Ligand code: HEC
């Protein structure tokens with residue numbers, strides 16, 4: 001069993017990453033966000049019935065990278081990724097990089113959501129697996145770690161998280177050679193031995209959002 005050499009690897013190379021959007025205009029971002037609210041909600045708390053995740057309180061760099069990935073087709077363009085294709089079709093309000101950075105800055109400034117508890121989850125098993133397989137990158141409380149490009153998971157609904165985990169495992173996300181961070185996550189998407197372990201990990205992640 002390997003002991004997560006990747007975080008160290010990521011740390012070494014983070015200086016090469018694109019600079020954060022220092023001059024992003026969150027006020028303009030709030031205006032740009034208006035059409036997005038139909039799916040993601042007025043406060044960007046998400047809408048599981050539409051498969052639209054919460055965006056509030058997420059790291060701006062992560063959000064901007066996902067929007068560029070959708071635009072470039074490195075996310076959401078694979079056959080079978082219907083939710084990703086839905087999102088890919090929604091980029092017209094964001095015509096350029098400045099608009100993407102502005103909307104990301106606005107979303108990052110909003111309070112992060114709390115996720116509903118996961119039925120049947122065994123939190124102790126979930127905590128054990130989370131801390132040994134996920135926490136080194138995503139943070140001990142699933143709060144995310146921008147230095148490792150790992151997004152916040154706490155507060156995202158379990159249905160969305162499970163779909164993304166399975167998308168990585170199935171090669172619907174994180175296979176494009178240009179998708180460097182998606183490919184790092186894809187390596188981790190076989191780390192949990194059973195579906196019940198994934199359920200338990202998602203239950204643990206949800207419990208962290210309820211403690212904040
Ligand atoms: C028609 C509904 C719809 C609209 C409108 C919409 N989205 Fe989405 N969005 C989705 C869905 C569905 C997903 C989940 C895709 C997946 O499962 O991979 C998503 C995913 C995302 C993600 C990825 C989040 C993550 O955690 O990786 C971002 C960022 C995002 N949307 C931003 C926006 C922005 C900004 C707008 C407005 C310009 C917008 N969306 C408009 C449906 C929508």
Ligand code: HEC
Pocket residue numbers: 004006007065130133134135136137138148149150151153156161162164165181182183184185188191192201
């Ligand atoms: C080596 C570091 C690393 C480890 C360990 C890791 N991840 Fe990730 N994870 C990432 C990175 C980096 C991303 C962002 C990928 C991108 O930019 O598309 C990510 C993204 C995700 C996403 C998508 C979130 C979203 O908003 O769409 C989920 C879900 C996820 N990870 C779950 C897990 C789970 C569960 C584990 C443990 C089994 C885990 N990760 C372990 C680095 C890691």
